[in-house]
Structures are given as C-alpha cells and as structure tokens.
Amino acid sequence: MSTAVLIDGAYFIKRFRSIDPSNSYNPQRAADMAFEWACAHLSQDPSEFLDKSFLTSSANQMKFQSKLYRIFFYDCPPLEKRLHNPVSGRCVDFSKSDEAVFRRKLHELLGRKRKVILRLGHLSKDVQWTIRPEKIAKIMKNQASIVQLEECDVLPKLRQKGVDMRIGVDLTSIVFKKLVDQIVLVAGDADFVPAGKQARREGIDFILDPMWRSVPEQLIEHVDGVRSTCPKPSGTRL
Numbered sequence: 087m088s089t090a091v092l093i094d095g096a097y098f099i100k101r102f103r104s105i106d107p108s109n110s111y112n113p114q115r116a117a118d119m120a121f122e123w124a125c126a127h128l129s130q131d132p133s134e135f136l137d138k139s140f141l142t143s144s145a146n147q148m149k150f151q152s153k154l155y156r157i158f159f160y161d162c163p164p165l166e167k168r169l170h171n172p173v174s175g176r177c178v179d180f181s182k183s184d185e186a187v188f189r190r191k192l193h194e195l196l197g198r199k200r201k202v203i204l205r206l207g208h209l210s211k212d213v214q215w216t217i218r219p220e221k222i223a224k225i226m227k228n229q230a231s232i233v234q235l236e237e238c239d240v241l242p243k244l245r246q247k248g249v250d251m252r253i254g255v256d257l258t259s260i261v262f263k264k265l266v267d268q269i270v271l272v273a274g275d276a277d278f279v280p281a282g283k284q285a286r287r288e289g290i291d292f293i294l295d296p297m298w299r300s301v302p303e304q305l306i307e308h309v310d311g312v313r314s315t316c317p318k319p320s321g322t323r324l
Contacts, residue, residue, distance in 0.1 A: 089152040090266045091124040092253060094273040095161030096246060099192075101297035105319050111184050113191035119316070120159060121199050126315035127270045127293065128152045155266045157202045160253055162209050162246045164189035172215050174237040205256070207248030216243040250277060257281045261288045270295055271309075276302040283308050 102109075102116055109115040129151055166181035180186055197204045217225075217232075221239045224230035253273075260266055261284060268291040271278060285292040286308070294301065294309040298318050306312060 087152040087268060088155045088266045089128055089268040089270060090155040090158065090260055091127060091270045091272065092158045092256065093120060093124065093160065094249070094253065094271075094275065095159050096249070097273050097275070098159075098297070099161075101299060101316070105297070105316055111188045113188050113195055116188075116192050117195035117199065120196065121157065121202065123295075123297075123316045124157045124270070124272070125154060127295070127313070128154055130313075152268060154201055155260075157199075158205055158253075158256055159196050159202060160205045160207070160249045161189070161193065162207045162244075162249060163193070165209060165213070165242060165244055167213065169213065169215075169242060171237050171240065173235050173240055176237065180242070205249075205252045207246055207252060210245040210247055212245075214243045215240050250275075253278070254281055257285065261285050261290055264288075267291060268293065270313075272297065274299050274301045274305075276305045279305055279308050286310065 098120060099116065102119060106115065106119070164180070164183075164186035166186055168177055168179050168181075170177050193204055193206070196202050217235065218239055218241060221230065221235070225232055257269065257271075257278075258281070260269065269285055270293045271282070272295045274296045282292050282294075282305070291311075292309050293311045293313055294305065295314050296312065297316050298314045301312070
C-alpha cells in the first residue's frame with residue numbers, strides 16, 4: 087500500500103501555530119512537524135476503522151504499514167511589497183517582516199526534505215487593507231471606536247492564487263494514474279469535496295486530516311475517514 091499526503095500550507099501553518107504557539111515563527115520546527123505528522127499516517131491501527139469484535143488478539147496488535155509516495159506542500163511566497171499603512175501613512179517593507187522571513191525559510195527547509203514536493207502559487211497583486219478581527223470585535227461591542235484606530239490595528243488582506251488549482255490537478259493526476267492506494271488531505275475546506283468524491287469512485291482510500299479542527303459536514307460525508315496525527319490542542323472538541 088502506498089500513500090500520498092497533500093498539505094494545504096496556509097491551513098497547516100494556522101493550525102500549527104494554534105497547537106504549538108511558542109514556535110509560531112520557528113521554520114525548522116514547522117518543517118519538521120509537517121514531515122513528522124504526515125509520515126504518522128503511514129502507520130495505522132486496524133481497530134481505528136474495523137469493528138474490534140472481528141479482530142483476533144494478534145490482529146489487534148498489528149499495524150497497517152504504508153509506503154510514502156510523496157508529501158506535497160502547497161503554499162504561496164510571502165508578501166514582499168512596500169506598502170503605506172492607511173492609518174499612519176508609514177511605509178512598511180513587508181519583505182523584512184517576521185512572516186516573510188518565516189515563510190521563505192520554511193519553503194527552503196521543506197524543499198530539502200526527502201520525498202517532499204513544494205508547490206507554490208502566488209499572491210494577488212491587488213492587496214487591500216483590513217482591520218484585525220479582534221479590533222472589529224471590540225468595535226462591534228462598542229468597546230472601541232473606528233476613529234481611534236492605530237497603526238497596529240490594520241493589516242494587509244492577502245489572497246492566494248493558484249493553490250487550490252494545484253491541489254486539484256495533483257489529486258486528479260495521482261488518482262487517474264493509480265499512483266497510490268491512499269490519499270491523505272491535510273485541509274479543512276469544503277471546496278475539496280469533488281476531489282474526494284472522484285478519488286473514492288476510483289477506489290482510492292481518501293483520508294481527511296483537519297488537525298483536530300471541526301470541518302464542514304459535507305466534507306466528512308465524502309471521505310473514507312477523518313484522522314489527525316498532530317497533538318490535540320487542549321480544550322478541542324470534535
């Protein structure tokens with residue numbers, strides 16, 4: 087049995103930072119965990135998806151082992167433009183931001199790892215500014231005023247281009263070329279429902295790894311199982 091693991095990079099980074107906040111901007115840690123948590127899917131306890139009453143005691147102690155085909159990591163290069171903050175008017179060089187430094191190094195480290203393929207889309211050229219969600223929440227509760235915005239209350243609103251398309255193309259290619267027996271998708275987007283349906287129709291075991299986050303019911307309906315291999319954040323409910 088062979089397995090391909092496809093990771094939605096933006097989703098992974100967001101969840102990684104929730105699970106391991108002390109390493110939010112540690113690219114080495116993020117790259118290592120992406121690889122480790124992906125490889126954890128290669129070993130599965132049969133009792134996870136079979137009725138234990140049908141398993142012998144020896145079978146209960148066995149694990150299904152799979153061979154890794156590839157790990158695909160999909161992301162975009164970071165924002166590296168110089169933009170003027172709409173509140174203060176100050177010019178900000180985003181190429182030197184913590185996020186840009188983290189993203190560039192993460193991509194470099196992932197590209198060096200065995201059997202990891204990095205797929206990069208691009209950011210939309212039309213970059214708008216938005217108010218931080220926590221500030222919006224305070225404004226809605228009349229705890230702050232929109233006329234009292236500070237420079238730190240706004241941030242660029244980025245839109246990724248070409249990432250979902252690349253995931254869809256790779257999924258289709260893997261499925262129809264019969265390259266693997268199992269596909270693990272690390273994501274939480276219902277946009278991948280058609281891909282899940284297609285894989286299952288072709289006899290592929292399609293597993294969703296939402297990294298312990300609740301996902302749309304329509305996505306769960308069209309996969310063969312939901313399994314998260316990363317540490318479960320405290321207080322998380324499924």
